[in-house]
Amino acid sequence: xxxxxxxxxxxxxxxxxxxxxxxxxxxxxxxxxxxxxxxxxxxxxxxxxxxxxxxxxxxxxxxxxxxxxxxxxxxxxxxxxxxxxxxxxxxxxxxxxxxxxxxxxxxxxxxxxxxxxxxxxxxxxxxxxxxxxxxxxxxxxxxxxxxxxxxxxxxxxxxxxxxxxxxxxxxxxxxxxxxxxxxxxxxxxxxxxxxxxxxxxxxxxxxxxxxxxxxxxxxxxxxxxxxxxxxxxxxxxxxxxxxxxxxxxxxxxxxxxxxxxxxxxxxxxxxxxxxxxxxxxxxxxxxxxxxxxxxxxxxxxxxxxxxxxxxxxxxxxxxxxxxxxxxxxxxxxxxxxxxxxxxxxxxxxxxxxxxxxxxxxxxxxxxxxxxxxxxxxxxxxxxxxxxxxxxxxxxxxxxxxxxxxxxxxxxxxxxxxxxxxxxx
Amino acid sequence: xxxxxxxxxxxxxxxxxxxxxxxxxxxxxxxxxxxxxxxxxxxxxxxxxxxxxxxxxxxxxxxxxxxxxxxxxxxxxxxxxxxxxxxxxxxxxxxxxxxxxxxxxxxxxxxxxxxxxxxxxxxxxxxxxxxxxxxxxxxxxxxxxxxxxxxxxxxxxxxxxxxxxxxxxxxxxxxxxxxxxxxxxxxxxxxxxxxxxxxxxxxxxxxxxxxxxxxxxxxxxxxxxxxxxxx
Numbered sequence: 001x002x003x004x005x006x007x008x009x010x011x012x013x014x015x016x017x018x019x020x021x022x023x024x025x026x027x028x029x030x031x032x033x034x035x036x037x038x039x040x041x042x043x044x045x046x047x048x049x050x051x052x053x054x055x056x057x058x059x060x061x062x063x064x065x066x067x068x069x070x071x072x073x074x075x076x077x078x079x080x081x082x083x084x085x086x087x088x089x090x091x092x093x094x095x096x097x098x099x100x101x102x103x104x105x106x107x108x109x110x111x112x113x114x115x116x117x118x119x120x121x122x123x124x125x126x127x128x129x130x131x132x133x134x135x136x137x138x139x140x141x142x143x144x145x146x147x148x149x150x151x152x153x154x155x156x157x158x159x160x161x162x163x164x165x166x167x168x169x170x171x172x173x174x175x176x177x178x179x180x181x182x183x184x185x186x187x188x189x190x191x192x193x194x195x196x197x198x199x200x201x202x203x204x205x206x207x208x209x210x211x212x213x214x215x216x217x218x219x220x221x222x223x224x225x226x227x228x229x230x231x232x233x234x235x236x237x238x239x240x241x242x243x244x245x246x247x248x249x250x251x252x253x254x255x256x257x258x259x260x261x262x263x264x265x266x267x268x269x270x271x272x273x274x275x276x277x278x279x280x281x282x283x284x285x286x287x288x289x290x291x292x293x294x295x296x297x298x299x300x301x302x303x304x305x306x307x308x309x310x311x312x313x314x315x316x317x318x319x320x321x322x323x324x325x326x327x328x329x330x331x332x333x334x335x336x337x338x339x340x341x342x343x344x345x346x347x348x349x350x351x352x353x354x355x356x357x358x359x360x361x362x363x364x365x366x367x368x369x370x371x372x373x374x375x376x377x378x379x380x381x382x383x384x385x386x387x388x389x390x391x392x393x394x395x396x397x398x399x400x401x402x403x404x405x406x407x408x409x410x411x412x413x414x415x416x417x418x419x420x421x422x423x424x
Numbered sequence: 425x426x427x428x429x430x431x432x433x434x435x436x437x438x439x440x441x442x443x444x445x446x447x448x449x450x451x452x453x454x455x456x457x458x459x460x461x462x463x464x465x466x467x468x469x470x471x472x473x474x475x476x477x478x479x480x481x482x483x484x485x486x487x488x489x490x491x492x493x494x495x496x497x498x499x500x501x502x503x504x505x506x507x508x509x510x511x512x513x514x515x516x517x518x519x520x521x522x523x524x525x526x527x528x529x530x531x532x533x534x535x536x537x538x539x540x541x542x543x544x545x546x547x548x549x550x551x552x553x554x555x556x557x558x559x560x561x562x563x564x565x566x567x568x569x570x571x572x573x574x575x576x577x578x579x580x581x582x583x584x585x586x587x588x589x590x591x592x593x594x595x596x597x598x599x600x601x602x603x604x605x606x607x608x609x610x611x612x613x614x615x616x617x618x619x620x621x622x623x624x625x626x627x628x629x630x631x632x633x634x635x636x637x638x639x640x641x642x643x644x645x646x647x648x649x650x651x652x653x654x655x
Binding site: 001004007008011012015312313315316317318319320321322323324325 | 481483503504507508509510511512514516518522524525526527531534535536538539541583
């Protein structure tokens with residue numbers, strides 16, 4: 001009997017192929033949308049973490065209050081001791097000092113006169129220590145367009161767009177004109193070792209990246225840093241862990257009465273990223289839920305249509321002496337089979353499509369033209385374990401529920417009207 | 425009820441609720457159909473033919489009175505018992521054949537046997553024999569869409585008789601057939617009735633069918649107005 005019914009299922013394309021296609025398409029779309037939303041939200045969070053905020057950040061209380069102004073006069077001092085403490089007490093994280101700074105870059109001609117000038121946003125990171133992961137984190141080598149990684153003293157990389165605008169070449173001298181930590185003018189000559197393009201509009205407009213040692217010297221910030229960033233070793237932000245580390249550190253080392261005492265904040269405490277994450281999670285959840293719900297209705301309808309289409313077949317089977325319960329069960333088994341096959345195909349295609357978008361992404365640089373958010377110009381999907389089952393479950397269940405509801409008609413059906421119904 | 429009495433109804437009444445009232449489809453019908461009969465319930469539309477056939481086929485239950493089919497009281501059966509009765513002892517032939525389109529002729533005829541969990545080799549023998557009875561052995565692999573109306577109805581007959589039921593209930597079996605095919609079908613059924621001893625009960629107002637009947641039970645407004653044995 002099972003073989004007989006299975007044979008019928010295989011042969012009747014409207015009973016098998018069509019619903020499988022519908023289920024597959026629904027599951028593909030659900031899987032892709034889920035992976036895409038995940039990729040978009042993750043990209044914003046991780047992009048900001050790597051360049052700007054870390055998973056945890058330590059600054060002075062005063063610096064934190066006006067951090068958007070990059071107040072290096074309120075920087076952390078005795079950074080080596082603070083780093084030692086952080087590395088000893090918060091071992092899950094890798095700690096690294098950073099200095100952000102604004103200023104102007106001046107490109108002199110052969111006579112020493114200004115040839116070109118432009119405003120820059122500067123990033124100083126530990127580029128030359130033996131075990132530093134800053135190159136990997138900031139993806140400098142990966143982003144190089146011309147030249148080489150700044151491995152020598154006073155070497156810098158600047159954004160390729162900026163280099164073009166200034167008509168500066170590799171090996172040329174560029175003078176940084178900024179404000180020192182003491183409020184004086186900071187002037188320092190650097191050599192451009194390379195140009196970079198990160199694919200983030202906020203950085204590619206005019207970034208300068210230098211080793212932190214050189215910038216400390218240039219800005220009178222000996223053993224000082226604007227901020228110390230902490231990155232969880234697996235590279236993924238963990239809200240719970242970050243919050244508990246923040247609470248422990250602030251309890252032990254922060255003094256609300258001293259504006260120069262250190263303060264630890266999490267990624268979510270900075271630049272509205274917490275609100276963003278809440279919004280992203282809610283929006284993502286709502287969008288995916290709506291989509292899954294809509295797909296469930298479509299698939300349910302497919303189950304219903306399939307049930308209604310088989311009214312005659314069910315009538316004949318009842319007349320032959322098959323019980324209503326047996327017919328109902330066989331229809332449910334068929335729907336689970338269709339759901340499983342469709343969901344499997346859909347999930348595989350959906351994951352493959354998501355992998356494609358994870359690899360190649362979509363260029364949204366024009367949308368973020370004037371944004372300061374560290375968002376990649378190319379937004380990519382992110383395939384996770386969830387991508388494999390997010391569409392699979394509703395695919396199977398929706399088909400099953402659709403058939404289950406349409407099948408209730410079997411029990412309601414008055415067998416007394418069978419002759420009449422089957423004579424249509 | 426004697427051993428040869430397959431169907432017995434006593435004061436069988438069937439009413440359907442219509443609005444706040446009841447429509448009486450059958451009024452105190454007393455009837456007895458014996459084994460091997462070739463009987464027709466005849467009468468105009470609305471006379472209660474199909475209702476009577478439904479009750480005999482355990483597809484519906486009486487409102488009052490009782491109907492016994494093969495010793496089982498229809499009014500006291502639940503769905504599963506009714507399905508079992510249909511599965512084991514009753515065959516149905518419909519006006520519009522109702523073959524399952526995705527299965528071939530052989531498989532359509534095999535279907536009732538699968539419900540009875542008959543083993544494969546025996547099933548094959550029974551199906552082949554049924555197809556021989558209706559003269560369609562060479563069409564075993566054909567799909568219903570490849571058959572003529574007459575051939576389709578013969579497949580439906582084979583499906584009804586393959587399990588060698590005690591009773592075959594046929595509702596207007598020739599309604600969609602031309603005269604030649606109708607006669608062919610009816611002759612097949614007469615032969616099966618004579619050779620297998622299967623009781624045939626028709627619901628019909630087709631004169632061609634009526635001419636083959638050996639007993640005519642005439643219904644009018646839910647009552648038996650005539651019950652004639654044809655010699």
